[in-house]
Amino acid sequence: MKKIQIAIDGPAGAGKSTIAKIVAEALRFTYIDTGAMYRAVTYKAMKENIQLHDAEAIEKMLQQTAITLQPSEQGQLVFVDGQDVSQAIRSNEVTANVSEVAAHANIREILVAMQQKLAADGGVVMDGRDIATHVLKDAELKIYMSATVEERAHRRFLDNERRGIPSTIESLQKEIALRDKLDSEREASPLIQAEDALFLDTTNLSIDEAAQEILKLAQQKM
Numbered sequence: 001m002k003k004i005q006i007a008i009d010g011p012a013g014a015g016k017s018t019i020a021k022i023v024a025e026a027l028r029f030t031y032i033d034t035g036a037m038y039r040a041v042t043y044k045a046m047k048e049n050i051q052l053h054d055a056e057a058i059e060k061m062l063q064q065t066a067i068t069l070q071p072s073e074q075g076q077l078v079f080v081d082g083q084d085v086s087q088a089i090r091s092n093e094v095t096a097n098v099s100e101v102a103a104h105a106n107i108r109e110i111l112v113a114m115q116q117k118l119a120a121d122g123g124v125v126m127d128g129r130d131i132a133t134h135v136l137k138d139a140e141l142k143i144y145m146s147a148t149v150e151e152r153a154h155r156r157f158l159d160n161e162r163r164g165i166p167s168t169i170e171s172l173q174k175e176i177a178l179r180d181k182l183d184s185e186r187e188a189s190p191l192i193q194a195e196d197a198l199f200l201d202t203t204n205l206s207i208d209e210a211a212q213e214i215l216k217l218a219q220q221k222m
């Protein structure tokens with residue numbers, strides 16, 4: 001069987017990471033959560049009190065930072081300079097600021113190069129915002145996953161509850177809508193459906209149904 005690249009893009013809370021993890025596990029592929037990398041950079045910049053609009057300062061910091069991803073039972077662990085930040089990068093503070101950092105073209109350039117290296121041998125399921133349009137333009141399977149903002153906020157709420165992160169549906173709906181706006185209106189690699197990506201609306205699909213749909217499409221490419 002061919003070790004293909006599967007690119008999954010879409011707005012916040014569409015179910016990308018949950019579904020991508022299941023698909024990767026079923027195919028014995030590596031799952032790569034690129035959002036975690038932007039979150040890791042944001043986390044460290046905030047910790048070091050770097051102004052988040054200062055793209056040059058963040059780049060300087062990033063050049064002296066080791067970001068590593070490690071597959072785990074839960075999907076993927078993220079380390080910044082050897083410290084496990086997998087939980088910390090999901091905080092409300094990082095979530096509220098990550099889109100500002102991700103809008104910097106110089107930061108994207110560095111992270112995209114890392115992502116392309118990680119996917120070079122194939123056998124990967126990578127999720128993010130610009131995977132099909134920029135990172136893995138030649139991916140054999142490209143999915144653009146979405147769901148209504150109400151459904152996405154509801155899912156995030158349940159997810160936060162599980163993780164012990166306090167939130168309300170109303171605030172999540174606002175946060176998600178704002179993040180979508182920032183991510184789709186930025187100049188550098190905005191969130192957009194690639195021309196050759198298949199649209200998957202997960203509003204009325206269970207996690208398993210969505211995963212099965214992608215697995216079916218993947219099998220046709222392998």
Ligand code: C5P
Binds near residue numbers: 034179
């Ligand atoms: O996927 P997740 O919601 O964790 O991503 C966090 C943020 O990282 C997004 O809102 C977006 O600003 C940024 N991101 C990006 N490009 C990617 C993945 C994530 O700009 N490929």
